[in-house]
Amino acid sequence: MKPALRRLLPSPATAITVSEAYDVQRRPRVDRPWIGLCMVASLDGSVSVDGTSGGLGNANDLEVLLTLRELADIVLVGAGTARGEGYGPPRTPGKRIGVVTNSGGVDLETDLFASGSGFLIAPRTADIDETRVQVIRAGDDRVDLAAGVARLHEVCASVQYVQAEGGPRLNGALLTADLIDELDLTWSPRLVGGYGPRLTTGAAETDRSFELAHLLADDDGFVFSRWVRRAC
Ligand SMILES: NC(=O)c1ccc[n+]([C@@H]2O[C@H](COP(=O)([O-])OP(=O)(O)OC[C@H]3O[C@@H](n4cnc5c(N)ncnc54)[C@H](OP(=O)(O)O)[C@@H]3O)[C@@H](O)[C@H]2O)c1
Structure with a gap:
């Protein structure tokens, strides 16, 4: 059983669910x-x-x-965490998980990529077989994260x-x-x-x-x- 959750701020509430607390309006960015x-x-x-x-x-x-x-x-994760924590596919079919890597040294045999949910954000110089995985190329020899984020609509049109x-x-x-x-x-x-x-x-x-x-x-x-x- 999950331990009971209460809200301390902004207004105290003795019984609150995770969903009530986190499913809130986020300021839209243009x-x-x-x-x-x-x-x-x-x-x-x-x-x-x-x-x-x-x-x-x-x-x-x-x-x-x-x-x-x-x-x-979309979910983003560093390659170190994807490797170390054994990232698998998300529960929701169709949701995409982007793994950020400079080297391109990411195991494409894992379920994350076999399921089609995984994609990579990598620099142009990273040696990656693009017939096996969708790649957003951003930056020359290191990932340019701002440029990568600006192109996320390539994997999810309405991100x-x-x-x-x-x-x-x-x-x-x-x-x-x-x-x-x-x-x-x-x-x-x-x-x-x-x-x-x-x-x-x-x-x-x-x-x-x-x-x-x-x-x-x-x-x-x-x-x-x-x-x-x-x-x-
Ligand atoms: N407590 C938590 O909530 C939490 C959450 C996540 C992870 N962790 C822990 O954090 C540790 C891993 O930390 P970490 O810093 O090594 O992991 P990381 O940030 O997930 O991974 C580092 C690797 O990701 C790639 N990378 C990260 N940032 C990049 C960038 N800006 N541009 C291009 N590539 C980038 C590089 O991969 P390449 O080597 O492929 O180039 C780099 O070697 C683990 O112990 C994990 O358990 C904790």
């Missing part, structure tokens, strides 16, 4: 799709334990990820909402390019130590400001926050 980043972190800021995020989450956290995935038109699911290096590149409109961050109630990465890695030092849209907590002590980029 220049590009809205991009939300969904992550779970320990209290000491690590996003992995033993090399994966699985040990940090709980049932409500998984439901947040899957609910946001349902709401999104308005993109869910990014990490990992930290992809997040760092999204942050540098100012491509994060929403952060859905779960705090796992544990200190894990170690050398796991933080939410973003490799981003240029920057200062992007966000507003707290909601704060939820469950009976396991998990805290669920939703942050929206402050309008400039």
Whole structure:
């Protein structure tokens, strides 16, 4: 059974579902799709334990990820996370998952690609067999994320909402390019130590400001926050 969820902010509510909390109107953008980043972190800021995020989450956290995935038109993930977490096809037929890679070293034999839901975002120089997978080419020898995002309509004509699911290096590149409109961050109630990465890695030092849209907590002590980029 999932631990009971309550809303602390903006208005306290004792019984709330993940769907009620996250299926909300998102500010439409005209220049590009809205991009939300969904992550779970320990209290000491690590996003992995033993090399994966699985040990940090709980049932409500998984439901947040899957609910946001349902709401999104496209999911984006870094190649490191796709490889390390064994990304498979999404539950909803037709939903596309884009794997961001510089090298093109992505296993096309996995179910993600065999199902037709996987596609790649890669630079022009990456050696990829395009008869086996759809590729958005953006950038010369490194992915130009802004250019890649601008071409997502090639895989989903009506793309308005993109869910990014990490990992930290992809997040760092999204942050540098100012491509994060929403952060859905779960705090796992544990200190894990170690050398796991933080939410973003490799981003240029920057200062992007966000507003707290909601704060939820469950009976396991998990805290669920939703942050929206402050309008400039
Ligand atoms: N807690 C969470 O919510 C959460 C979520 C996701 C991941 N994680 C954890 O994060 C760790 C993986 O972190 P990571 O930083 O190595 O993963 P990552 O960002 O998923 O992957 C890094 C790889 O993705 C490609 N890539 C990422 N950003 C790119 C960009 N801007 N342009 C082109 N290619 C890009 C490159 O692939 P190529 O090598 O193919 O060029 C790069 O080597 C794992 O431990 C995972 O469990 C945690």
